[in-house]
Amino acid sequence: MVTQKQKVKYDHDKDGTVSKHDLVKSRELLELELQEEKATTQKYMAWWAMFFMGIFTLALFVPLVTVERVSALADLLGLFYIAQAGIVGAYMGVSAWLSTTGRGRAMSTSVSSNFPSDERG
Numbered sequence: 738m739v740t741q742k743q744k745v746k747y748d749h750d751k752d753g754t755v756s757k758h759d760l761v762k763s764r765e766l767l768e769l770e771l772q773e774e775k776a777t778t779q780k781y782m783a784w785w786a787m788f789f790m791g792i793f794t795l796a797l798f799v800p801l802v803t804v805e806r807v808s809a810l811a812d813l814l815g816l817f818y819i820a821q822a823g824i825v826g827a828y829m830g831v832s833a834w835l836s837t838t839g840r841g842r843a844m845s846t847s848v849s850s851n852f853p854s855d856e857r858g
């Protein structure tokens with residue numbers, strides 16, 4: 738049972754019925770939204786990793802943190818920096834790889850070509 742509100746949401750060509758074509762388009766839009774959400778989350782992860790590397794580096798110079806404590810945690814701090822830099826590097830590498838392979842461009846082209854001209858602008 739399709740409610741009137743769902744009809745308005747999924748009826749992309751505004752002909753009053755929700756056809757298979759409308760559902761395919763809705764599915765593509767949902768997939769794009771999920772990809773966008775995932776990319777945004779990954780971007781925030783990379784930014785927070787860089788932020789915490791800076792904060793931890795600055796925190797090591799606070800007088801409250803003794804040299805003995807830093808020496809005791811040296812191995813752990815090394816792993817921390819490697820892990821954080823790995824997150825940032827992986828994000829940047831995958832972003833660069835996706836932009837050079839044209840995967841992102843191909844997706845946006847295929848979706849926009851499926852839209853009727855009245856919905857583009």
Ligand SMILES: [Ca+2]
Nearest residue numbers: 748752754756
């Ligand atoms: Ca329709």
